[in-house]
Amino acid sequence: MSKEAQQKNEISYPLILMHLGCLGIFFVPFSTSMLLVFLTIYCLHVFTLTAGYHRYFSHKSFKTSRIFQFILAFLGTMAAQKDPLWWASHHRLHHEHADSERDPHSPRHGGFWWAHIGWVMQRKLDDTRYDKIKDFTRFPELMWLNRNPFLPALLLAAALFVVGLLFQIIRPEWGISGIQLLIYGFFLSTVAVYHVTFCINSVAHRYGSRRYAVDDDSVNNWLLAILTNGEGWHNNHHRYAVCARQGFRWWELDVSYLILRTLQFFRIVWDIREPPRSILGEKSKAA
Template identity: 65%
Template sequence: MNSASTSSTGKGSSFSTPLLFMHVCCAGVFFTKGGWPAFGIFIAMYLLHVFALTAGYHRYFSHKSFKTSRAFQFVLALLGTTAAQRDPLWWASHHRMHHQNADTEEDIHSPKRHGFWWAHMGWVMNRRLSETRFDKVRDFAKFPELLWLNRHPFVPVVIAASLLAASGALLNALRPDWGVTGPQFLFYGFFLSTVAVYHVTFCINSVAHLYGKRRFEVDDDSRNNWLLGLLAMGEGWHNNHHRYAVCARQGFRWWEIDLSYLLLRVLQWLHIVWDIREPPRAVLNEGRAS
């Protein structure tokens, strides 16, 4: 790695005690009762957090691809923060930098420029990149509640973990025949689910810039990856996204399942979100021709 890329990304030694702690705690599932309750809470928390990150952190806070109320804006921010990927201001500021410099030396997580490991999670653990670029998110930095989450990103995480454990213990006391326990909800619903969400979302930065198909000839290495499209609730149609980043829909063809977009449509029907931005017809036609 030359000095220019090291300087631009702040690349250096990367280590994160909280991230290591989250991974180590996943081993608790081997000492905890499994079964359908464990699987159910794992899936429920996985889907909740992926949606909060894809629809909230990414499509709303990073790209403003739809509008909503200040109250639901905070709901998206709070739920996203419980996924333990920092707060929306930090997340969006770095993501906007990525789009400004995608797969160039200035890209903070390009696998082409800095390697797979750095793009996948090395950059997340680097302390030089832990600061929020407030100059990139002035539109949202004006909200005090979002600034509070920026200053205290671990508080919602601890509360969420505690509530999951307490809920499991309460269900065990009220309905022991259900087979639910506090440790089960904690280890499957929080630690294992959160780490699974980590790696699925991290794969958009790493895998989706290396493996998949390129429908659009854009100035970066983004690719459409069908598996990530399913696992990340639509984020895997990454080449589509880099062609027209400001729309809420990333699956441009009928068979490109984009669950986050479909849920946003349901929220629009409920009048919780509105002005959902669609890809222009010219872009869609360009994709059919390529």
């Protein structure tokens, strides 16, 4: 059997193990501090994926320094969605062939659950499409992350466990343990971010409203926009993918864009690409 045929039938197990880790919530106590840990890491993951992996590495919708580029990449890799080169290469392929048979995660052709999680569990899609990401392969630090995509996530897990263990020893009255921080701060937050991210590929190509009559099935979904810092305005995004702003109306909350504007004020990022007025002024043409 060829390597390609063998990989086609193999399942990538890390996602399964991450979900199994979430079952730990039934064996450790819940507390307000654990909720805060969960929300803090969830928000960090969502920003580094939406602003970093998606709007920067996939679409180059703003510019930044090489140092902050690596910070976005390293922190994004902590979310255990592989590295930015793998992620962006497949996302660019998605935009080239959105909802066609060559789209790696189209619910139109593969079904809802394939688009949501099935595609990312297949070993045959483990390889990075370097031909789609040549503009970033020249950075050795990004190639290092590409070769070691799970290292930052493992470092995060270890750090959370050690910090919790220290609290357990030094401040036992606080009721914080290493296993608590590991479950709420790593497993639960990571899996929650998995599914809100995956919902953009599945839900946001099925359920919502269409402002623009683009050549794919993308829709705007306000609930996903809240959960993903603005990514839920997906029909807007497919109308003009290279801009950093995805909420095209004043009431379309886009937290990642607002954070990028704040970072621009401090000159950490610059040349943020905005949607043209001609597109913002378009009336709805969706069927």
